[in-house]
Amino acid sequence: MKAITQDSFGGPDVLHLTDVPEPTPIATEVLVRVRAAALNPVDAVVRSGRFPILGQPPFILGWDVSGVVEQVVPGVTRFQPGDEVFGMPFFPRAANAYAEYVAAPSRQLALKPPSLSHEEAAALALAGLTAWQSLVDTANIHKGQTVLVHAAGGGVGHLAIQIAKARGAHVVATASAGKADLVRELGADEVIDYRTTDLARAVDRVDVVLDSIGGETGIASIGVLRPDGLLVTIVERTNSALADRVRSAGRRFAGIAVEPDHAGLEALSTLVDEGRLRPVVSETFALADAVLAHRRLDAGGITGKLVLTP
Ligand SMILES: NC(=O)c1ccc[n+]([C@@H]2O[C@H](COP(=O)([O-])OP(=O)(O)OC[C@H]3O[C@@H](n4cnc5c(N)ncnc54)[C@H](OP(=O)(O)O)[C@@H]3O)[C@@H](O)[C@H]2O)c1
Secondary structure (H helix, E strand, C coil): CEEEEECCCCCHHHCEEEECCCCCCCCCEEEEEEEEEECCHHHHHHHHCCCCCCCCCCECCCCEEEEEEEEECCCCCCCCCCCEEEECCCCCCCCCCCECEEEEEHHHEEECCCCCCHHHHHHHHHHHHHHHHHHHHHCCCCCCCEEEECCCCCHHHHHHHHHHHHCCCEEEEEECHHHHHHHHHCCCCEEEECCCCCHHHHCCCEEEEEECCCCHHHHHHHHHEEEEEEEEECCCCCCHHHHHHHHHCCCEEEECCCCCCHHHHHHHHHHHHCCCCCCCEEEEEEHHHHHHHHHHHHHCCCCCEEEEEC
8 A cells, every 4th residue: 555654754855655565454443444644743743753752763654544444353343344434543652544544443433424524534533632632521611611722723723612612611712813713713702813912911710721832821821710720731741840830820730642532533523413513624635745744734823734635
């Protein structure tokens, strides 16, 4: 099969389209013909060697997949050949999603929501699970609460605002001016241009902050939380100095590392079916154009998600 491999750490040019053996599913797994594989910021830092969670190259990047079940190993009862599935298998170990086929544990996948394309479903998995596990499983946000979502035009943020809205929260979002209209359309009640506006002057007494930026943004977020409010960070989960600072201010701290989770995928699918959640795919690239897709990823400031189509 065709896959994108890399033999060394580095810039986007280390990515190459090559022929590799098709994976063989083992007990608990299904073989999926990949129709779409979404990109995430973690792909870029693994590729470059800044966050070497897959060890030394060679390896195949990618976690977010959507595709069609081709083969089911005896013992797997959740799916049949022909089922359309999506998920984020194995994260943070290798899933090898930048490829024509992926073998994955059946319980780390869910049926693709019928109203989504494969591109949209792939875009939903990792970022959607991150938002769900942060805002629902961890923060248990509910009606009557105010939630501040940073980077609301990005991969995690644009899904987080929709989830927060679906749970009945009042949603405050930060985004650059060019993304404000989209963020409002997706359900934000208030949009703060983080480039021109001091957070402390714009918002106060928030119940939950979802921080996907970190640094000064995380520190500034402590001051806008109500007493006992919760800072959920997906970028500084190991920052014990930040955690201490949050707690000594009388606020709560939670650091999140997203995990494969079919229940979470199914919850996201339900919101999609109800018309309350829709991923935004801003650009799609052929698998062979993974270098171009990674140049785009490295440039940053992405709206929604980037997707590869084998
Ligand atoms: N812990 C976990 O399990 C986990 C899971 C998923 C992602 N993450 C991490 O979370 C981060 C975000 O991921 P993502 O997929 O959402 O990234 P993304 O799609 O690249 O989105 C980042 C967004 O941030 C905005 N932005 C940049 N600086 C900002 C600031 N100071 N304030 C507000 N918005 C700002 C950018 O848009 P504009 O500047 O144009 O507005 C962009 O839309 C990454 O570092 C990623 O690795 C962690």
